[in-house]
Amino acid sequence: MRVIPLRGIPELEEGDDLAALLASAAATAGGLEHADIIVVAQKAVSKVEGRVVHLGSVSPSERARELAGPGDPRRAEVILRESRTIVRSRPPLVIAETRHGFVCASAGVDASNAKGVDTLVLLPLDPDASAARLRDRLHELTGARIGVIVSDSFGRAWRRGTTDVALGVAGIRPLLSLAGEVDAAGYELHATEIAVADEIAGAAELVMGKTAGIPAAIVRGLSLEGVGRGSDLLMPRERDLFR
């Protein structure tokens, strides 16, 4: 497996043709191959989709002021709007379930300062649709049928540090099922499923970096072509022991 950073992608704005920028960066890196997977950082996707809120335009509610603690209540207001449920909070740290069903810090809301304007970048409305649009447009531009993952950095329960995970996918199976593990009495404990899309997102993060201005990478050498959705990676509520 090879993981190839895609360099030279400029600061992005709403309406930019991200697929064209990815195709051009991929061409510089030697071109796309069949079954390649392009991992794109959520923040890049959100910016071109206009999922950006100017902080100056936000009026915080009373609930947002409470949630913010010593932080910015306008930011807390936007987090509340993006959230279905607040899972835990220790101001200003908020773990929320987003409207999509992701459980993550700040409902995925990131601070950004572009050209001196303070903005918040929200998660894409439908990360699978974002991934599918990029995949279709990349096919149109390059002829290559590849997989696409829209990734973000999430914290985890019990472990320090973030790892990148897949929010949206197109053209790949995000989970790989193995035969169920069986205990010595022959009782099948549970089917083993590997969250390969999350592992691929994490592998891409290792070459993307947060500060290096590399918003995407190609992962080559896996055979995961298929159909799936990012939401396949969400634990169904009835099986979730931690909510």
Add this chain to the structure above:
Amino acid sequence: MRVIPLRGIPELEEGDDLAALLASAAATAGGLEHADIIVVAQKAVSKVEGRVVHLGSVSPSERARELAGPGDPRRAEVILRESRTIVRSRPPLVIAETRHGFVCASAGVDASNAKGVDTLVLLPLDPDASAARLRDRLHELTGARIGVIVSDSFGRAWRRGTTDVALGVAGIRPLLSLAGEVDAAGYELHATEIAVADEIAGAAELVMGKTAGIPAAIVRGLSLEGVGRGSDLLMPRERDLFR
């Protein structure tokens, strides 16, 4: 970044020189390079270290019978012995904090059947020491100064599927710290830390597979030489919102 599977490692037994087998497999794959990281599956390490319990030798306690539900109470007994705390249980599923501080299914206890004998494979007693021993012996055998990660597949809260994470490390920094994220009011939310050792373990899993008999891989092209411990990746209890 390249991820290279290490093939041809036979079924392992207590006392086997795992480092020699890794060195030989690495030589077949073109040899080791400076700053390479070898990821080795925990199960391989545990087997050569004799961290194996014959199921026939286990007498389950009453508490183990309760915990097992419809599963094997002898397995539950071993899980209890490996655990500091049971975090959640829905028989026969058990999420436990191990004596090392890892929170994972079954306290890391895996079923195994080698040569018709039902055994349970436990986590290494000290995964960092295991990683350091492999690193030192690999240096002795090959002259290469590499990093070592002992990995295992863990489930996650809120997300389906397992991803591989680092239990023990040697010769690398497992966390990469970035400048703290600052909100628009200038309030530093929290330092951003990336759990690179976990992302590397996950990347290696993608080429190792669970059923393919490939217990290790080389990850090449990163520069993470340094000093650290697998326990650096454990969330300190006082910062943990999910225990």
